Amino acid sequence: MQSDRAISAKSAARRQGQRDPEKISFAIAESSFGLVLAARSAKGLCAVLLGDNPDHLMRELQQRFPAAVLAEGEGELAAEVAAFIESPSRSLDAPLDLRGTRFQQTVWQALREIPSGTTASYTEIALRIGQPSAVRAVAQACAANALAVIVPCHRVLRSDGKLSGYRWGIERKRLLLAKEAGARL
DNA sequence: CCTCAGTAGTGCC
DNA sequence: GGCACTACTGAGG
Numbered sequence: 001m002q003s004d005r006a007i008s009a010k011s012a013a014r015r016q017g018q019r020d021p022e023k024i025s026f027a028i029a030e031s032s033f034g035l036v037l038a039a040r041s042a043k044g045l046c047a048v049l050l051g052d053n054p055d056h057l058m059r060e061l062q063q064r065f066p067a068a069v070l071a072e073g074e075g076e077l078a079a080e081v082a083a084f085i086e087s088p089s090r091s092l093d094a095p096l097d098l099r100g101t102r103f104q105q106t107v108w109q110a111l112r113e114i115p116s117g118t119t120a121s122y123t124e125i126a127l128r129i130g131q132p133s134a135v136r137a138v139a140q141a142c143a144a145n146a147l148a149v150i151v152p153c154h155r156v157l158r159s160d161g162k163l164s165g166y167r168w169g170i171e172r173k174r175l176l177l178a179k180e181a182g183a184r185l
Numbered sequence: 186c187c188t189c190a191g192t193a194g195t196g197c198c
Numbered sequence: 199g200g201c202a203c204t205a206c207t208g209a210g211g
Binding site: 121122123126135136137138139140142143153156157158159160163164165166167170173 | 203204205206207208
Binding site for chain 1: 191192193194195
């Protein structure tokens with residue numbers, strides 16, 4: 001039985017081989033939560049990043065896809081994603097390209113099942129995926145999420161109810177939750 | 186308020 | 199394989 005770890009290491013090595021650099025196109029749009037960078041690979045939406053500085057966003061994208069060639073030109077996609085972020089009630093029909101280990105995929109799937117307007121704790125997510133003691137690993141998987149808001153890692157809180165971390169700023173996490181709470185879907 | 190151990194997945198060496 | 203990281207948690211000062 002081959003471990004997931006070995007598999008992902010293999011594909012990472014293949015990617016690093018760079019015989020055919022992957023192309024990722026992106027664009028930046030504005031939203032009430034700041035700038036939104038949306039990026040797509042051949043497979044689908046592969047990154048949604050939040051921030052205030054376009055250069056920082058691009059750098060973050062490049063860091064997440066070190067071996068990829070970046071190209072601008074996804075204005076429509078970015079606008080679509082920004083619209084989704086403004087009103088989470090609507091659905092986003094773009095295909096997703098979620099990259100991660102089996103464990104991360106499982107966690108992200110669980111996150112997507114948290115209804116808008118509600119929250120869950122890291123412990124609850126760990127229980128839901130059947131790995132009750134992997135609480136900390138769950139948090140790590142949340143932190144590794146590349147699709148802000150689309151994979152709603154902002155809906156995960158500490159078990160005491162407090163907000164802990166958010167990759168794109170704790171204040172932004174607070175705003176997202178406040179908006180979703182008020183939207184009462 | 187604080188520290189500490191237990192814990193599991195990941196990344197880097 | 200090892201080792202040092204965590205967006206955690208509950209117990210104990």
